[in-house]
Amino acid sequence: MSFTVMSCQQDIKKYAVISHTRLDDNSGLNQSISNIMFSNLDVLMLGGDMANLSSYDDTILAYLDSVFDVSSTKTLWALGNHDYTNVELLKTYTKKETYYSYTQDNTLFIVLDTQLDSSRISADQLQFFKSVTDTMTSYKNLILLTHKLIWMRGDGELEHQIGSVSNGHFGDCSYCIQSNNFYTDLYPILLKLKDDNVNIFCVAGDVGFKVTKYKYETPDGIKFLATGMSNSIENCYLEFSNNLDTKEMAYSFISLTTK
Numbered sequence: 101m102s103f104t105v106m107s108c109q110q111d112i113k114k115y116a117v118i119s120h121t122r123l124d125d126n127s128g129l130n131q132s133i134s135n136i137m138f139s140n141l142d143v144l145m146l147g148g149d150m151a152n153l154s155s156y157d158d159t160i161l162a163y164l165d166s167v168f169d170v171s172s173t174k175t176l177w178a179l180g181n182h183d184y185t186n187v188e189l190l191k192t193y194t195k196k197e198t199y200y201s202y203t204q205d206n207t208l209f210i211v212l213d214t215q216l217d218s219s220r221i222s223a224d225q226l227q228f229f230k231s232v233t234d235t236m237t238s239y240k241n242l243i244l245l246t247h248k249l250i251w252m253r254g255d256g257e258l259e260h261q262i263g264s265v266s267n268g269h270f271g272d273c274s275y276c277i278q279s280n281n282f283y284t285d286l287y288p289i290l291l292k293l294k295d296d297n298v299n300i301f302c303v304a305g306d307v308g309f310k311v312t313k314y315k316y317e318t319p320d321g322i323k324f325l326a327t328g329m330s331n332s333i334e335n336c337y338l339e340f341s342n343n344l345d346t347k348e349m350a351y352s353f354i355s356l357t358t359k
Contacts, residue, residue, distance in 0.1 A: 111345045113205045114140065116354075117245070117338040118168075119147025119305025120267065120328030122182055126152050126160055129167065132335040132356045143204060144168065147305015147328060148180025148247035149267075155183055155190035162193075170194045176202060176211050180247040180306060181275040184215050199225050201232045205342050207241040207349070208232070214248040219278035221250075226285060233289050241299045241342065241349045244290070249304040249314075251324050254283045258316065258324075265314050267306045267328070275306075291320055299349050301325060303338065312336050313353040327353065 118136070121129040129151065138144060146168060151160055161170075169175050170193050177183070179198055183190065187198060198213040210232060212221055221229060236242060249266045252258040262270040262277055269276045294300050300322040307314055308328030313336050316324040327338040335356045342349050 111343060113142040113342040113344065115143040115145065115207075115243070115340040115342065116141050117145040117147055117303050117305070117325075117327050117340075118329070119247075119326075120149045120180075120308035120330075122149050122152045122154075123331070124152060126156065130329040130331065130335065132329055133167065135356045136337065138168070142174065143202075143209065144172075144175045145209070145243070145245050145303065146170075146175065146177040147245065147303065147326075148178050149182040149306065149308075149328075150177075150180075152182055153185050155186040157186075158189070161190060165193050173202065174204070176209055176245060178211050178245045178247045178305060179213055179215055181215055199228060201228075203239065205344060206239055206347065207243060207342060208236060208239045209243050209245065211245045214246045214250055215274075218272075218274075219248055219250050219253070219276075219280040221281060221286060226281075229286060230289065233293065236293050236296070236298055239298065240347050242290070242293060242301070243340070244300070244302045246302070246304050247306050248277050249306060249324075249326055250277060250280050250282045251287075251302055251304075253277045253280060265307060265311055265326070267309045287322075290322055294320060294322055301340070301349070301351065303327075308333075313338070315353075323351075325351065 202209040302324050304326045307326045308330045314326040329335045336353045339354050340351045
């Protein structure tokens with residue numbers, strides 16, 4: 101059985117988030133991705149840990165490019181620790197930095213690098229985030245794509261869920277969700293945008309071992325979402341539907357049946 105992502109009418113754009121497709125080695129990717137018709141997507145977002153060592157050499161990166169078309173401007177990749185072996189080599193394939201923005205369909209996509217400074221968004225990356233969000237007056241939607249679920253740490257309710265949701269533990273290791281500045285520096289900006297009627301979606305990809313999908317809406321109406329593939333749990337991916345006529349953005353987790 102094959103799943104085809106299709107727009108039922110021309111004014112609806114489809115965006116997908118796919119994450120944690122890695123196996124325990126570099127022999128291939130999670131076979132569930134063969135059930136997705138990537139060519140019918142308007143934007144493809146990769147949440148990280150796409151292969152066991154995604155940037156180890158040209159062979160692996162060329163394979164990932166053949167599957168995900170990583171050099172396309174419409175393929176966005178938030179790097180995880182398994183993607184970080186040779187970032188300079190990876191950038192020759194993606195033709196992008198490790199954090200950047202992209203705009204399409206009245207939507208601003210921001211990709212952040214949560215490996216760069218131990219889960220913190222700091223220095224030039226923080227300045228980039230502040231600068232690009234200043235342009236939000238002309239956009240209806242904001243999708244913030246990260247690998248780590250950095251928004252779980254620092255929230256009293258969500259911190260207790262890290263151990264049962266995130267691949268990365270609560271702690272100080274390189275792949276852990278470390279102490280960070282999401283709620284001090286990023287969330288106030290997101291909250292101001294939400295007050296200006298911008299739809300805010302924070303999407304992360306470091307799940308798959310314990311759950312393959314996660315959703316939470318803050319009391320302020322900001323949505324936290326995560327998706328990632330597993331070798332033992334029923335797989336899915338996250339799909340956004342952007343109705344350009346009504347300016348409404350909806351999302352759903354699309355179940356995948358492994359061949």
